[in-house]
Structure formats: C-alpha cells, structure tokens
Amino acid sequence: MEIKRRHVWKSYDWHGNDGLQNLNYCPACGTKCEQAFQGGRDRPVCPACGFVYYKNPYPGVVVIIQDRDKILLGKRAEGSFQSGKWCLPGGFIEYDEDFLTSAIREVKEETNLEIEIQSILNVSSIFHSPELHTLVVTLVARVVEGVPRPGDDLDELRWFSYNDRLPEMAFPADEYVLENYDGLKRISLPVNTSITSEQGVEQKIT
Ligand SMILES: [Zn+2]
Structure with missing residues (x-):
C-alpha cells in the first residue's frame, strides 16, 4: 500500500533504503539480535532477554x-x-x-x-x-x-x-x-x- 506522507521533508531517497533495522546487538544484554515480526513489522529482537528494538523518530x-x-x-x-x-x-x-x-x-x-x-x-x-x-x-x-x-x-x-x-x-x-x-x-x-x-x-x- 502506498502511504501518503504529509508534513514530511526528506533529504534522501526513502525508497530502497533499509537503514531502519540497524541494531546488531541487544543494548540490555549484548546478545546478537535477530529479526522477528513484532508489532506489525520486522524488528531486531534479542533471543536471550526478549528486548525488542522499536526504532522511532x-x-x-x-x-x-x-x-x-x-x-x-x-x-x-x-x-x-x-x-x-x-x-x-x-x-x-x-x-x-x-x-x-x-x-x-x-x-x-x-x-x-x-x-x-x-x-x-x-x-x-x-x-x-x-x-x-x-x-x-x-x-x-x-x-x-x-x-x-x-x-x-x-x-x-x-x-x-x-x-x-x-x-x-x-x-x-x-x-x-x-x-x-x-x-x-x-x-x-x-x-x-x-x-x-x-x-x-x-x-x-x-
Ligand atoms: Zn538481550
């Protein structure tokens, strides 16, 4: 679904960028994170302690x-x-x-x-x-x-x-x-x- 963005200013090309999922290690316990479907999309999740990385503005x-x-x-x-x-x-x-x-x-x-x-x-x-x-x-x-x-x-x-x-x-x-x-x-x-x-x-x- 194409999302219509409003009140948005961009200084780079949004399309084709996967810079959103860039946490490799859990900040709580240091275990390597895995991608898992949480809250409607893939996010880095810690397999050891369950930490989920919600990346927000x-x-x-x-x-x-x-x-x-x-x-x-x-x-x-x-x-x-x-x-x-x-x-x-x-x-x-x-x-x-x-x-x-x-x-x-x-x-x-x-x-x-x-x-x-x-x-x-x-x-x-x-x-x-x-x-x-x-x-x-x-x-x-x-x-x-x-x-x-x-x-x-x-x-x-x-x-x-x-x-x-x-x-x-x-x-x-x-x-x-x-x-x-x-x-x-x-x-x-x-x-x-x-x-x-x-x-x-x-x-x-x-
Ligand atoms: Zn952890």
Missing part, C-alpha cells in the same frame, strides 16, 4: 523568535551538520523535559536569550538520513531578556525582516515555516499554561 523543537517584523536566524558553525547554512534555533528534547522547557533551554544555549513561548506553529516529520528521522515542533516566541550571542552549534546570529530574501537554509522545513509564516500563524495554537504537571503528579487538563 527523535523529537525536537525549533523556535521562531520574533521581534516586531524581524526573526532571528542562526548560521551553523563549522563542523556541525549543514555548516555555513542558516536555521532556526532549536534542538532535541531531553528525556526528562517537556517540549516547551526544551525550547527555552535550546534557545538560551544557542542565542543567550531568555524567551517566552507564545504559540505552537507547526509539526513536521523530517527524514534527514536513513539513520536520523525527526519529529519537529515549531514554536513562536518573544524575547524576554538578553543580548543575542551565538553558542553551541551556531557561530553567527542575525535578525532578518519578513520581507528579506531568506539566506541559504540548512533545513527545508525551516524554510517552509518561514515562507508560510503569516498563514501558519493564523491557525497556530496558543500555549495553554493551564496544562501543567509538578514532578510526580499526574497531568490534569481542566
């Missing part, structure tokens, strides 16, 4: 930091993936973080800015390579405090006006959200601060 966040008619972009540092090209600040979500906390942390690391997240703009599946698929949430934020200073895998920051031509972008999904920013903003979700959870307390939606 990595979740990440990127942030459109807006100041009046300007948006902050970062240039990717030498040695980083897609170096020399531009991107929205962001990164991967740590296991113990909610995605908003992750966005605030990543922006602080990469731009030195304290931000307030205002809305959830878009969600994209991005297939960077057979080894790396991500699910990226695009957020909109405003600066609360700080002077922009590049850090982590960015070596330059620059404010671009909406009307400026975009520089060469590292990721097509960033390009898409910037080019369609006005339309996406009209249908974006506000950040609901009533959804909260203290550590160890079940989340309640009221």
Whole structure:
C-alpha cells in the first residue's frame, strides 16, 4: 500500500533504503539480535532477554523568535551538520523535559536569550538520513531578556525582516515555516499554561 506522507521533508531517497533495522546487538544484554515480526513489522529482537528494538523518530523543537517584523536566524558553525547554512534555533528534547522547557533551554544555549513561548506553529516529520528521522515542533516566541550571542552549534546570529530574501537554509522545513509564516500563524495554537504537571503528579487538563 502506498502511504501518503504529509508534513514530511526528506533529504534522501526513502525508497530502497533499509537503514531502519540497524541494531546488531541487544543494548540490555549484548546478545546478537535477530529479526522477528513484532508489532506489525520486522524488528531486531534479542533471543536471550526478549528486548525488542522499536526504532522511532527523535523529537525536537525549533523556535521562531520574533521581534516586531524581524526573526532571528542562526548560521551553523563549522563542523556541525549543514555548516555555513542558516536555521532556526532549536534542538532535541531531553528525556526528562517537556517540549516547551526544551525550547527555552535550546534557545538560551544557542542565542543567550531568555524567551517566552507564545504559540505552537507547526509539526513536521523530517527524514534527514536513513539513520536520523525527526519529529519537529515549531514554536513562536518573544524575547524576554538578553543580548543575542551565538553558542553551541551556531557561530553567527542575525535578525532578518519578513520581507528579506531568506539566506541559504540548512533545513527545508525551516524554510517552509518561514515562507508560510503569516498563514501558519493564523491557525497556530496558543500555549495553554493551564496544562501543567509538578514532578510526580499526574497531568490534569481542566
Ligand atoms: Zn538481550
């Protein structure tokens, strides 16, 4: 069955790639894994301890930091993936973080800015390579405090006006959200601060 993919950006040819089943040894006990049909498809399974390797995309966040008619972009540092090209600040979500906390942390690391997240703009599946698929949430934020200073895998920051031509972008999904920013903003979700959870307390939606 042909799967119709939506909200997907690919940077490699999906067809003919078998990079999905690439765990040779069990991370729990070290036994050589075998392929077995589990949960609807073949996956690496450990014959000794029963561990099943479910390979899933990595979740990440990127942030459109807006100041009046300007948006902050970062240039990717030498040695980083897609170096020399531009991107929205962001990164991967740590296991113990909610995605908003992750966005605030990543922006602080990469731009030195304290931000307030205002809305959830878009969600994209991005297939960077057979080894790396991500699910990226695009957020909109405003600066609360700080002077922009590049850090982590960015070596330059620059404010671009909406009307400026975009520089060469590292990721097509960033390009898409910037080019369609006005339309996406009209249908974006506000950040609901009533959804909260203290550590160890079940989340309640009221
Ligand atoms: Zn095992």
